[in-house]
Amino acid sequence: MSVMPTAELTRxxxxxxxxxxxxxxxxxASASPEQYxxxxxxxxxxxxxxxFQSEGSRGWYLHQAAxxxxxxxxxxSDVRKQFATSSPDGHRFEQLGGxxxxxxxxxxxxxxxxxxxxxxxxxxxxxxxxxxxxxWQAMTTLExxxxxxxxxxxxxxxxxxxxxxxxxxxLARPDAExxxxxxxxDWFDSEVKEQFGETDAHQNLVGDSSEAARVYAATAATYRTxxxxxxxxxxxxxxxxxxxxxxxxxxxxxxxxxxxxxxxARKLVRDQNTAHAEAVAHLGMAETDPALxxxxxxxxxxxPFPLPDDTLTDLVDTDHEAxxxxxxxxxxxxxxxxxxxxxxxxxxxxxxxxxxLDLLMASYQPEDEATVDAAIRRIPLRGNEWHSxxxxxxxxxxxxxxxxxxxxxxxxxxxxxxxxCRVRTVKLMHDKHVLPAExxxxxxxxxxxxxRDLAEQWTAG
Numbered sequence: 294m295s296v297m298p299t300a301e302l303t304r305x306x307x308x309x310x311x312x313x314x315x316x317x318x319x320x321x322a323s324a325s326p327e328q329y330x331x332x333x334x335x336x337x338x339x340x341x342x343x344x345f346q347s348e349g350s351r352g353w354y355l356h357q358a359a360x361x362x363x364x365x366x367x368x369x370s371d372v373r374k375q376f377a378t379s380s381p382d383g384h385r386f387e388q389l390g391g392x393x394x395x396x397x398x399x400x401x402x403x404x405x406x407x408x409x410x411x412x413x414x415x416x417x418x419x420x421x422x423x424x425x426x427x428x429w430q431a432m433t434t435l436e437x438x439x440x441x442x443x444x445x446x447x448x449x450x451x452x453x454x455x456x457x458x459x460x461x462x463x464l465a466r467p468d469a470e471x472x473x474x475x476x477x478x479d480w481f482d483s484e485v486k487e488q489f490g491e492t493d494a495h496q497n498l499v500g501d502s503s504e505a506a507r508v509y510a511a512t513a514a515t516y517r518t519x520x521x522x523x524x525x526x527x528x529x530x531x532x533x534x535x536x537x538x539x540x541x542x543x544x545x546x547x548x549x550x551x552x553x554x555x556x557x558a559r560k561l562v563r564d565q566n567t568a569h570a571e572a573v574a575h576l577g578m579a580e581t582d583p584a585l586x587x588x589x590x591x592x593x594x595x596x597p598f599p600l601p602d603d604t605l606t607d608l609v610d611t612d613h614e615a616x617x618x619x620x621x622x623x624x625x626x627x628x629x630x631x632x633x634x635x636x637x638x639x640x641x642x643x644x645x646x647x648x649x650l651d652l653l654m655a656s657y658q659p660e661d662e663a664t665v666d667a668a669i670r671r672i673p674l675r676g677n678e679w680h681s682x683x684x685x686x687x688x689x690x691x692x693x694x695x696x697x698x699x700x701x702x703x704x705x706x707x708x709x710x711x712x713x714c715r716v717r718t719v720k721l722m723h724d725k726h727v728l729p730a731e732x733x734x735x736x737x738x739x740x741x742x743x744x745r746d747l748a749e750q751w752t753a754g
Contacts, residue, residue, distance in 0.1 A: 306332050309358065310341045312351055312712050312740025320361035330364045337368060337392055338375055343680075343711040345384040352391025354740035356399070359392070369396050373407045381415055381431040394441045405445055412438050412454075420461040423476055426469040436481040443485065451485045451494070454478075459505030462512050473508075477516040532557055534572045541576070541585055554588040562592040571599045578604055583613035594622040602627060609635065609652070618648055625654035632656045640668035647678065650685035657689055659696055665689070666701040674708060683709055687717045690725070697725045706732065712741035719744060723751065 308316040309332060320326045337355050342348050359368040376389040390411070396404035415435040422429040439454040458478050465473035486494050540553045558577075561569040577589035578600065598605075608620045624632055636653035640646055646668050653661070669686055672679045683705050690697055702722045709715055719736060722728035728751075736748035 302329070302332065305329055309333065309336050311708075311710055311715075312342070312354055313707070314735035314738030314740075317354070317357055317361060317738040318735060320358060326362050327364055329358075330362045330368070333358045333362050333364075334368050334371055337372055337389075340384050340388050341710075342384070342388070344713070345387065348712050348741065350387055350391030351740045352388070352393075352395050353742070354738075355388075355392050356395035357738070360399070365396075369393070369401060369404060372396075373403065376407055376411060381411075381418075381434045386434060387437065390438060390441060394444065397445045408438065408442055408445070412442060416457045416461065419458075419476070420464060423461050423471075424464045426466065426471055428471065432476070432478070433480060436478045439478070439481050440484050443488070448489060451489065454481065455485075455509050456503065456505040459503070459507070459509035459512075463504055463508040473512050474515040474519060477512050479516060482513060532560055534561065534569060534576070537561060537573065537576060537589070541580070541589065544585060544588075545582065551584065551588045554585065555591045558589050559592040562596045567599065570596065574598060574600045583611065583616045587613065587616040587619050590616075590619050590623065594619055598623045598626065602629065617645075618651075621645075621648045621652040625651045625656075628655045630656065633658065633661070637661060637664050640664055643668065643671055646672055647681035647685050650682060650689055654685075654689055657695065662697070662699055662701075666699040666704075669701055670704060674710070679709070680711060680714070683711075683714050684717070687714075687721050691721060697722075697727050702727060703729075703732065712739070712744065715739070716741060716743050716747075719747065723747075 305316055305319055308319070320329060323329070333355070337359060342351060359365045362368070372389050372392050376386070376393060379386045379389055390408065393401075393404040393408055397408060412435070415431070415438060419429060419432065419435060421427075439450070439457075442450040442454065458481070462473055462476055465471070465476065537554070537557045540557050544551050544554055558573050561573050573589060574593065577586055580586040580589055602624055605620050605624055608616060609624060611617045611620065625636075632652050633656035636649045636656070639649035639652070641664065649668070650665070653665075657665075665686065669682060672682050686701070686705065689695070690702070702718055702725070706715055706718045706722070709718070719728060719732065722732070733748055733751055736744045737752070739745055739748070
C-alpha cells in the first residue's frame with residue numbers, strides 16, 4: 294500500500310472537519326480509502342460542528358465516511374464505547390447517537406442495542422429525577438434518543454417510550470414543586486403524532502389499559518390546556534419613552550441591566566411610531582456613557598435611524614467596541630462616498646473587516662470587489678472574526694445589481710467552519726450564476742441536509 298502524501302491527508306482533514314462533500318468524494322475515488330481511517334475516527338469521536346445547536350448532527354455524513362473507509366465495524370465499536378460513557382448533557386452525546394442511528398438504519402444490531410441501552414439509562418435517570426422532585430436539563434436529549442429509536446423500530450419503539458414516560462410521570466407527587474405536566478415530553482409527543490397521525494397514535498394506545506398509558510394521556514391533556522397554551526398571547530403595547538429613561542437611570546446606578554435598555558428601546562422602535570423612534574435616537578445621542586449609548590442605539594442596526602448621519606460621524610472610529618460596531622452598522626444603511634472610502638481603507642488595513650463591510654453595505658460599488666476579496670482571504674480562520682465577516686460579505690453581495698466576478702464566494706464555501714454560512718453562500722453563488730458543477734456535486738454529499746436538498750433540486754432542474 295502506497296503512503297499517502299501529507300498534503301493530501303491535510304486537505305482531507307480540512308474538508309472533513311468542515312463537513313464538505315469533497316471529503317466523501319475523496320473516499321469514493323481513493324484506491325486505498327483505509328488510509329483515511331484515523332482521520333474519520335477522530336472526526337466521529339470529536340465534535341467539529343461550529344454551532345451544533347443550529348446546524349444539527351452530522352450522523353449521516355460521518356457514517357458515510359466511516360463506511361467508505363472500509364473500516365466501518367471498527368469505527369462503530371469505538372463510537373459505541375464512547376457513547377456508553379458520554380454525558381447526555383453535551384453535544385458529543387448527540388453526535389455519537391446520530392452516527393449510531395445511521396449504523397442501525399444500515400442494519401447494525403450492535404448500534405441499535407447501544408441506543409436502546411442508553412435510552413434505558415436516561416429513562417431511569419428521568420424516573421429518579423421525578424421521584425425526588427428535581428430538574429434535569431437533558432430531558433430533550435432523552436426525547437431525541439427516543440425519536441431515533443422510533444426511526445429505527447417504528448411504532449413499537451414509540452409505544453415503549455410512551456409507556457416509559459408514563460411510568461416516570463406517575464411518580465410525580467401532588468404536593469411537589471414541579472407539577473407533573475412540567476416533565477411532559479412535548480417534542481417527542483408532537484413528532485410521534487406528526488409521524489403516525491394523531492388519530493392512529495391514539496388508536497394504537499386505546500387497547501393499553503395500563504396506569505402508564507393513562508397517566509401519559511392525562512398529562513398530555515393537562516399540558517395542552519395549561520393557561521398560556523390556548524390561543525395567542527395578548528399583544529403587549531409598546532412602553533412609553535419615559536420607561537426607557539427609567540431603565541437607563543436604573544442601569545446607570547447599578548439597579549438594572551443594560552439588556553433591559555436594549556429590550557425597551559427595541560420595543561419602542563419596532564412599533565413603527567416615528568415619534569418613538571426619534572425620541573429613542575435623541576436619547577441615545579444625548580447619552581454620555583458609551584456603554585449605555587450603545588444599548589439605546591442598538592435597535593437601529595435593524596430599523597431605520599431617524600436622524601441625519603452627521604450626528605454619528607464623530608463616533609465612526611470610537612474606541613468603545615460595542616458603540617463603534619453599532620454606529621458603523623447604522624451608517625452603512627445609507628449611501629455616502631466618505632463611508633465607502635473609509636470602509637475600503639479599513640479593509641486595506643485589516644481593521645475590523647466585519648465592521649468595515651457593515652459600513653460599506655449601501656455604498657458598495659462593483660469595482661470594490663477586489664479589495665473586499667483580498668481582505669476576506671486575509672482574515673485568520675482561528676477565532677470568530679471570520680464568521681461575522683463571511684456573513685456580512687454574503688449580505689453585501691446579495692443585491693441583484695452587484696455582480697460577482699472573483700472566486701471569493703468559492704473561498705468562503707471551502708473555508709467556513711459553519712455549514713449554515715455554507716448554505717447562504719451556495720445559494721448566493723447559485724443566484725449569481727457562479728456555482729460550478731463541481732461544487733454542486735460536492736453539495737450532494739455535504740454534511741448539511743439543506744445543502745444536499747438544494748443540490749438535488751439544482752441537478753433535477
